[in-house]
Amino acid sequence: MPPARPLFIVGVERSGAGLIARLVGRSLPTGRGGDPAAYAAFSGDLIAARGDRWSPGLPERLAELAADPAWRDRARELIDPVASADGPWLWPYPETGLLLPFWAQLVADPICIVAGRNPYDASRSFLENRFPEKLKRIIQFPAYFSFRWQFTTLVQLSSCAAWSDTLFVGYELMMRSPVEQVRRLVRFLDSATGVSHGDDAVWTLLEDIDPSSWHFRDEHAFFELGSITKEQKQLFRYLQRRAGDAAEPFAPEHFPMPPYAWEYLRNFDLFVEQAVGESV
Amino acid sequence: MTLDVPTDPARPVFVLGAERSGASLVAELVRAWGAAPGPVELLVPADATSPRGTFEHAPLADLLRDLAAAAETSLWDRDFPTRVGSLADDPALAARAREHARAMAEPGEAWFWKEPLLGFFLPFFQRALPVPPLCLLVVRNPHDAALSFARARLPKDLAGRLRTTATYCLSWSALVRAVLPALEGDPAHAVLVYEELLRSPVVQVQRLCRALAGVSAAAAENGAARLPEMFEGIDPGLWRSKSEVSFFDLPQVAEAHKELLRHLHRRAAGAAEAYEPARFAAAPYHREWSENFDAFRRHLALRNPETGPSERDRRRHPFWPAPPRNR
Numbered sequence: 001m002p003p004a005r006p007l008f009i010v011g012v013e014r015s016g017a018g019l020i021a022r023l024v025g026r027s028l029p030t031g032r033g034g035d036p037a038a039y040a041a042f043s044g045d046l047i048a049a050r051g052d053r054w055s056p057g058l059p060e061r062l063a064e065l066a067a068d069p070a071w072r073d074r075a076r077e078l079i080d081p082v083a084s085a086d087g088p089w090l091w092p093y094p095e096t097g098l099l100l101p102f103w104a105q106l107v108a109d110p111i112c113i114v115a116g117r118n119p120y121d122a123s124r125s126f127l128e129n130r131f132p133e134k135l136k137r138i139i140q141f142p143a144y145f146s147f148r149w150q151f152t153t154l155v156q157l158s159s160c161a162a163w164s165d166t167l168f169v170g171y172e173l174m175m176r177s178p179v180e181q182v183r184r185l186v187r188f189l190d191s192a193t194g195v196s197h198g199d200d201a202v203w204t205l206l207e208d209i210d211p212s213s214w215h216f217r218d219e220h221a222f223f224e225l226g227s228i229t230k231e232q233k234q235l236f237r238y239l240q241r242r243a244g245d246a247a248e249p250f251a252p253e254h255f256p257m258p259p260y261a262w263e264y265l266r267n268f269d270l271f272v273e274q275a276v277g278e279s280v
Numbered sequence: 281m282t283l284d285v286p287t288d289p290a291r292p293v294f295v296l297g298a299e300r301s302g303a304s305l306v307a308e309l310v311r312a313w314g315a316a317p318g319p320v321e322l323l324v325p326a327d328a329t330s331p332r333g334t335f336e337h338a339p340l341a342d343l344l345r346d347l348a349a350a351a352e353t354s355l356w357d358r359d360f361p362t363r364v365g366s367l368a369d370d371p372a373l374a375a376r377a378r379e380h381a382r383a384m385a386e387p388g389e390a391w392f393w394k395e396p397l398l399g400f401f402l403p404f405f406q407r408a409l410p411v412p413p414l415c416l417l418v419v420r421n422p423h424d425a426a427l428s429f430a431r432a433r434l435p436k437d438l439a440g441r442l443r444t445t446a447t448y449c450l451s452w453s454a455l456v457r458a459v460l461p462a463l464e465g466d467p468a469h470a471v472l473v474y475e476e477l478l479r480s481p482v483v484q485v486q487r488l489c490r491a492l493a494g495v496s497a498a499a500a501e502n503g504a505a506r507l508p509e510m511f512e513g514i515d516p517g518l519w520r521s522k523s524e525v526s527f528f529d530l531p532q533v534a535e536a537h538k539e540l541l542r543h544l545h546r547r548a549a550g551a552a553e554a555y556e557p558a559r560f561a562a563a564p565y566h567r568e569w570s571e572n573f574d575a576f577r578r579h580l581a582l583r584n585p586e587t588g589p590s591e592r593d594r595r596r597h598p599f600w601p602a603p604p605r606n607r
Contacts, residue, residue: 138575143565227568259532260446264569270441271576274583 005088005193006079006107010097010156011115012149014125016171017097020115021090023182023205027189027197028090035078042078046071046099054148054265056257059101059155066105075106083107088193097152100159111192112160113185116239117171119149119232120222125215132276143227144268147261150232153239154252161250165192170243175214182206184245231255290496291411291468292381293392295335296399296459297418298452300428302474305514306418307335307394309485312510313492313503315390318383329432332518335394338595339380344401345600347373355400355597356451356570358562361458365403374408381409390492390499397597399459406462414494415466417459419544420474421527422449422537428520435580445530447573449537450566456540457562460555468494471548474519481514536560574598 009024011017047053049071050061065071082089088111096103104110123145127136160166167188174181182205186197223233235255241248273279293315297303311317317335324341326333348355350373351363367373385391398405399417406412426448434442463469470491477484485507493500528538540560546553577598581590593599 138579139572140568143568144572147565227565229564258563258565259534260450260563260565260569263443263446263532264565267442267447267576268572270438271572271579274438274576275579 004083004086005109005111006083006103007088007090007111007113007192008096008100008103008160009091009113009115010100010160011117012097012119012122012152013130014122015115015117016169016174017115019171019174019208020113020169020185022208023185024113024189025090026205026208027186027201028088028193028195038078042074043099045074046102052262052266053098054151054262054269056262058098059158062099062102063105066102071102072106075103079106087195097156100156104159110160110163110165112163112166113188114156114160114166114168114239114242115171116153116168116236116243118219118222119146119236120225120228121216121218122149124218128216131280132272132278135272135275139271142225144264146228146232147257147265150235150255151257151261151265153235154255154257157250158252167192168239168242170240171214172217172219173243174209175211178206178209178211182209229258231258289411290385290388290390290499291414291494292384292409293390293492293495294398294402294405294413294415295392295394295418296402296415296455297396297420298422298425298448298455299396300425300432301396301418301420301452302472302477303394303396303418304330304332304334305474305477305518306416306472306488307392308332308513309488309510310392310394310416310492311335312513313390313489313506314499315392315492315495316385317392317394318385335392337384337393337395339383340393340395340398341595343376343380344395344397345595345597347401347404348597348600354567354571355397356454356567358454358457358567361400361403361462364401365407368404368407373404377405377408378410388496388498390495390503397455399455399462402459402462412466414491415459415463415469416488416491417456417463417469417471417544418474419456419471419541419548421523422452422541423523423525423527423530423533425452427523433577435583438580445532446534447569449533450563451570451573453537453540453560454562454566454570456544457557457560461557464555471544473545473548476548477514478516478519481511485510485514534563536563 007024007028009017009021011020046065049065050058055061066075091103120142123141126145127141131141165188167185169181169185179202182202186201186205190196222228222236231254238248238250238255269279293310295303295307295310297306307317317323318337322338324334324336324338347364347367350367350370351360353360353363357363402413402415423445426444429448430439430442430444434444468491470488472484472488489503489507489510492503527533527541536559543553543555574597581593581599
C-alpha cells in the first residue's frame, strides 16, 4: 500500500491560507496535523538552526538540515503518527511555507495548495492584526512586507510549483466567487486524494466562507505603489494566472530579489525586536 | 554715496559629501587654502569620531532644518531638491540665507560651508545666494563609508547585527542624485575621491587648488601659496575602515550604485561625462527604507532617557521634526 500523501497548505501571512486549511480540514476524512505544540517546538529549533531567516541561501540550508540524520529522526517523530493514516493527511501549519524546503525532503509525493492574496492588502491586514501597536505610527510597511512576501513566495514555489498536484487559490477569487472556487478546490482534492466528494461537500464548505470578513480590499493599489518593484508585480500576476488555472511553469529567475532586500528585512526585524522586544 | 562692494566677489565654497565620505578632510584642506569656516565658536566641536573636527556650522544646520520643514516633504522624496529650490522665492528664507552667508567672512573674502546634507539643498542656495557656490563633491567607497558610519553613529551593542552597506548606498546615491543635476552647466566644480586624496595627495591637492581658483582671482593667488600647508593636512593614518573586497565585487550592492561610483570616478579623473538621471534612478523602496532607518535612529537615541540624542544630533537630521508620512 503506497504511503499516505501529505497535504501542505502554504501562503504568506494574512493570505487566506488559514481559511483554506479550515476548508480542507473539513473535507479530509483522516489524518490531520499531529501535535501543534510539538510542531511549534520543532519549528522553533529548526528556525534557530537555519540561521538568518532572510538569506538567499535559506532553501539550501534547510535541505542540508533535512539530510542530517538527527533532524530527520526528530522530524519523523512528528510526521509518522500522522502519516500512518489511511489516506492523505493535512499539515495545517501555514508558517510551514518558509520551511517547505526542509519538509519537502522528508515526504513522498506531497500535495500542495498555495494561498495567494494581493500583497498590499495582506500587508495592511498584517499591520492591523499582527504588528505591534507602538510601531504602527512611526514605521512604514509596504516595501518591507513586499520583500517578505516575495521571498516567502519564492521559497514556497521553489519546492511546490513543479509537484504533480499543486493548486493555486486566489483569496480575492474565493471571496468573489465562492461557489466556483470551492467546487474547484473539491475537484482538486478529489483528483489528488482519490477520495470523491459529492455536491454536499461543496455546500458544507461554503458555510465557512464569509465574504463580509474580507477587509482591506484595495487591489489596484499594489500595482500603483511607488515602493513596489517590477519583479514583485510580475510575481503577483504570475500567482493570479496560476489561480486562474494557467499551466505556466515557475521560473524564479524572472522574479529576483534585489540585492538590498536582505539587509532591509534583517534590519527591519532587528528594529522591531529592539523597539518592542519581540519579532514579527 | 558709493557702496564699498568688492569688484571681485568670492564664490562661496560648498564641500558636499555624505557622512563619513572624507568631506571633513576636504573641508580642512579648503580652510588651509584660505577659505574661512566661520567663527570657531559656531562650529561643531571635534569628537572621537572626527578628531580633527568636521567644520560643520551650527547656524547652517538650523537653517537646513527650517528649510526642510518649509519644504513639507521628506528629505528622501525624490522631489525634495526641487521643492526646497522653490523656497528661494520666499523672501524671508532667502534673506536669512544671505544673512548667514554675509556673517561667514569679510566682503570679498573666501569662505566655505560643509554639511553632510547640504547637497539636497543646493537648488535653494544656488538661487538664494547673490553668488552661486563653487561645489566640491567628495566621494568615498560607500561600503567603507558605511562601516565607518556604523562605528561612528550607531550604538555599539548593535555592531555586527545591524547591516549598513545597502542603507548607506541608498542615502549616498540620493545625495549624489540631488547634487549632480544642480552642477550641470557649471564647470567650476570638482569631484574628489577620498581614496585618491590619501594615495596621491600632491596630485589631488593641486587639482583641488585649480578648482578653487574659481572662487575669485584674489583668493586663488593667495591660495597657491598655501600648498605646503595643505599637504600637511593629509594624514593617511586617518584612513580607517578599509575593506579588503572591492566595492565593485560586493554581491550585496546594486549594479546601479556600482555604476554611479564608476561615473563619479571618471569625472574625478577628468572625464567630461554628463550625468544621465535615467541610468541611476532611485530604487522603488528607497524612500520607505530611508525613512524607517531615520525612525530607527531616533528610537535608538531615545532608548536611554537619561542621555537621549547628543547635542550635535539634536539639531541634525534625522532628529528634525518628522515630515509628512509617505502614503
